[in-house]
Amino acid sequence: xxxxxxxxxxxxxxxxxxxxxxxxxxxxxxxxxxxxxxxxxxxxxxxxxxxxxxxxxxxxxxxxxxxxxxxxxxxxxxxxxxxxxxxxxxxxxxxxxxxxxxxxxxxxxxxxxxxxxxxxxxxxxxxxxxxxxxxxxxxxxxxxxxxxxxxxxxxxxxxxxxxxxxxxxxxxxxxxxxxxxxxxxxxxxxxxxxxxxxxxxxxxxxxxxxxxxxxxxxxxxxxxxxxxxxxxxxxxxxxxxxxxxxxxxxxxxxxxxxxxxxxxxxxxxxxxxxxxxxxxxxxxxxxxxxxxxxxxxxxxxxxxxxxxxxxxxxxxxxxxxxxxxxxxxxxxxxxxxxxxxxxxxxxxxxxxxxxxxxxxxxxxxxxxxxxxxxxxxxxxxxxxxxxxxxxxxxxxxxxxxxxxxxxxxxxxxxxxxxxxxxxxxxxxxxxxxxxxxxxxxxxxxxxxxxxxxxxxxxxxxxxxxxxxxxxxxxxxxxxxxxxxxxxxxxxxxxxxxxxxxxxxxxxxxxxxxxxxxxxxxxxxxxxxxxxxxxxxxxxxxxxxxxxxxxxxxxxxxxxxxxxxxxxxxx
Numbered sequence: 001x002x003x004x005x006x007x008x009x010x011x012x013x014x015x016x017x018x019x020x021x022x023x024x025x026x027x028x029x030x031x032x033x034x035x036x037x038x039x040x041x042x043x044x045x046x047x048x049x050x051x052x053x054x055x056x057x058x059x060x061x062x063x064x065x066x067x068x069x070x071x072x073x074x075x076x077x078x079x080x081x082x083x084x085x086x087x088x089x090x091x092x093x094x095x096x097x098x099x100x101x102x103x104x105x106x107x108x109x110x111x112x113x114x115x116x117x118x119x120x121x122x123x124x125x126x127x128x129x130x131x132x133x134x135x136x137x138x139x140x141x142x143x144x145x146x147x148x149x150x151x152x153x154x155x156x157x158x159x160x161x162x163x164x165x166x167x168x169x170x171x172x173x174x175x176x177x178x179x180x181x182x183x184x185x186x187x188x189x190x191x192x193x194x195x196x197x198x199x200x201x202x203x204x205x206x207x208x209x210x211x212x213x214x215x216x217x218x219x220x221x222x223x224x225x226x227x228x229x230x231x232x233x234x235x236x237x238x239x240x241x242x243x244x245x246x247x248x249x250x251x252x253x254x255x256x257x258x259x260x261x262x263x264x265x266x267x268x269x270x271x272x273x274x275x276x277x278x279x280x281x282x283x284x285x286x287x288x289x290x291x292x293x294x295x296x297x298x299x300x301x302x303x304x305x306x307x308x309x310x311x312x313x314x315x316x317x318x319x320x321x322x323x324x325x326x327x328x329x330x331x332x333x334x335x336x337x338x339x340x341x342x343x344x345x346x347x348x349x350x351x352x353x354x355x356x357x358x359x360x361x362x363x364x365x366x367x368x369x370x371x372x373x374x375x376x377x378x379x380x381x382x383x384x385x386x387x388x389x390x391x392x393x394x395x396x397x398x399x400x401x402x403x404x405x406x407x408x409x410x411x412x413x414x415x416x417x418x419x420x421x422x423x424x425x426x427x428x429x430x431x432x433x434x435x436x437x438x439x440x441x442x443x444x445x446x447x448x449x450x451x452x453x454x455x456x457x458x459x460x461x462x463x464x465x466x467x468x469x470x471x472x473x474x475x476x477x478x479x480x481x482x483x484x485x486x487x488x489x490x491x492x493x494x495x496x497x498x499x500x501x502x503x504x505x506x507x508x509x510x511x512x513x514x515x516x517x518x519x520x521x522x523x524x525x526x527x528x529x530x531x532x533x534x535x536x537x538x539x540x541x542x543x544x545x546x547x548x549x550x551x552x553x554x555x556x557x558x559x560x561x562x563x564x565x566x567x568x569x570x
Contacts, residue, residue: 003052004076012052018077019048019206027079032213032233036079037090037205043531045086047156048206082233085481086532092227093200095211096122097154097191099225100448102143104196113447116249116440120237121217121224122450123249132218140223141216151209155192164188167197175446178265184542201449202536215239221250245440248501253442255286261507263444268545271511280552283506287558288322294435294500295326298409303433304378305410309417309494310437311487313460315504315558319437320413321568322556332409335402339414341386342366346393360486362416371424377404378431415486418494436498439505445543454484456505459537463516464562473520477530504558511547516563 001012008025018039022028029035039046080087096114103112103126110127117123126132132140159167161183168176176199180188190199193208205211215226215236229237256262259279261270270276298306306323310316324334342365349357349364358364366386373383382403387396404410416422418434441456458480465471495501518541524534553559555567 001052002075004074006077006079015051017049017051017206018046022048022079030212032082032091032228034081035210036081037087037094037210038080038203040078040080040086040532041076042526043529044526044535045080045090045203045532047154047203049153049156082228090203090205091211092122093202094154094205094208095214095225095227096200096448097193097198097204098144098147098208098211098214099124099140099216100198101147101193101196101208102140105143106139111447113444114450115222115253115444116442116450117452118224118246118249119242120229120239121226123219123222123224123246125222132223134218137216137218137223144214144216147208148212149209151207152193153207154204156189156204157192158187158189161186161188164190171197173447175263175265179263179446179543182265182268182543182545198448201445201539242496244496244498244501248503249440249442252440252503252505256442256507259283259507261443263446264510264543267443267508267511268543270508271545271547276508276511276547277549277552279508280506280549283508284554284557287504287506290502291319291322291326292329294323294502295330297500298327298433299330299332301430301433303409304404304406304431305374305412306433306435307417307422308411308413308435308437309415309419309491309498310504311457311491312483313457313464313562314438315460315561316413316437318556318558318561318566318568319435319502319504320411322558323435324411325556327409327411332407334409334411335404337385337410337412339365339370339412339416340390341388341399342370343388343395345395358486360415360483360490362419362421362490365416365422367422370422371427374410375424375426377402377410378427380405416490418497419490420494420497433500434498435500435502436495437502437504438495440503441505441507443507443510445540451510451540453505455540456510459510459513459517460562462520463513466520467516467562467564473517473524473534474528474530477533506557506559508547508549509559510541511544512550512553512559512563514541514544514546515548517541 003010003012003021005021005025006027010021010025012021019028022036027036036048039048039050080090082088082091100112103110107127110130113125115123115125161180165177165180168174168180188199190197191204213228213234213236217224217226217239224239226236226239229235253262259282261267261279267276270279308316308320320336324336327334344364344366351357369386373385376383380403382401384399384401386399389396418436423429423432438453439456439460440453441451444450458476462473462476465476466473518538521534521538524531528534550563550565555565560566
């Protein structure tokens with residue numbers, strides 16, 4: 001049997017693991033920049049512990065899956081490293097497994113919950129009110145390093161769903177027991193190391209020795225597990241404190257717990273009992289209350305302009321409109337301004353070193369004109385604001401003439417709303433209120449499997465791209481890495497500079513989005529390079545009970561921006 005490993009044809013010997021083949025070809029390394037972590041075969045991710053040519057040793061399902069992937073990919077195997085999105089996730093899961101092994105060894109009775117990602121770290125709460133000293137942190141780090149040094153094999157095993165439920169129940173992992181009761185299949189894949197069994201809803205590296213780069217820091221309420229640096233994966237990332245963002249996460253998690261909806265099983269119970277309708281009303285009321293508080297703060301400060309920024313599919317447009325409504329309650333007449341209208345003509349943009357135009361670069365905006373317009377507007381002068389035609393990719397000949405007063409606050413929404421280079425130096429910063437919006441979900445699958453915030457935004461965007469632009473899931477996925485790179489460069493560095501952060505997440509929304517996105521995902525074929533991502537999303541959504549409650553969702557809801565029926569766009 002011949003395989004092509006990263007472009008190298010090679011004959012496979014009976015009994016060889018993918019990892020053995022990689023090593024035989026000299027492709028393995030201790031350098032995390034180049035070290036293979038898993039394999040991509042026909043769009044699917046596989047552990048390097050798989051044996052292609054002795055399939056009788058694998059479970060029946062694994063044999064079928066591996067054989068199908070090999071056939072679909074014509075024996076072509078691409079190795080996944082840390083610099084890829086998939087490879088990054090493989091590493092994170094492996095690192096978490098090492099962390100949990102260490103915690104189980106040192107604190108066997110302590111509940112550990114992976115709560116959310118903040119900056120370069122993953123925040124984990126430990127026990128109920130348990131406080132860890134620096135000595136404790138050092139002990140955990142030492143235990144992790146010892147587990148890494150031992151290079152323990154991580155065995156993937158398929159078990160009967162009832163057996164998995166019995167095991168996790170006996171092990172005290174009730175969070176997994178509750179989730180698995182909603183699983184639609186009769187089997188469950190777990191990872192085992194000696195007597196410790198866990199699962200991370202995706203592939204891991206072959207052994208604990210791969211998770212050699214990390215750091216651990218004490219954090220209020222728990223621990224911060226630091227990932228490798230994106231620039232130099234052989235070193236832990238430098239963690240920058242994000243107190244505002246951490247506070248919003250903490251508040252959102254506390255609110256979810258108050259609503260008795262901290263994990264997916266809680267939401268499922270509410271859907272089946274009908275209580276989800278009450279949850280929707282309360283969650284939407286919470287958003288409205290928060291918008292009212294923001295309006296109060298803006299008015300109290302005497303701000304003349306509100307700058308709103310946030311990543312893709314965070315709900316910026318609806319947030320801007322709802323904020324305008326609350327400002328009108330104060331007797332104001334706010335005017336919405338989109339930074340998109342300040343785009344330079346496409347033929348004025350210069351391509352980068354790669355020959356491509358980065359449309360998310362702040363240099364694509366006519367900053368001098370924006371600064372001049374804002375300065376003159378705040379002085380009470382009449383200004384003709386530009387209009388950009390996205391069909392022709394050029395500015396319209398005529399714009400919109402506008403004059404504002406102290407009773408007419410400007411609400412300016414756009415990607416670069418928080419960038420300090422946007423504001424003219426002459427403008428009194430006290431007149432500017434900066435608002436950062438994002439979907440910061442704290443709803444977990446179970447204690448050890450968080451739902452990444454980017455995941456929820458991706459689901460929103462998939463639905464919106466299809467509903468408003470007729471774009472396929474594959475089209476959205478093809479752009480997502482570029483979108484995320486732009487966010488890392490142009491949005492996230494400035495989020496802590498905001499005067500306020502608004503969390504646009506609606507705790508019930510995955511149960512509603514499921515109906516909209518499932519048919520789109522089913523259209524992705526196995527031969528597609530995005531099949532694995534689509535399959536992963538299907539797997540994730542299968543844990544949710546679908547909620548047919550759209551009649552309960554108000555027309556001003558942020559969710560309406562994505563599923564349709566938003567009153568602001570009629």
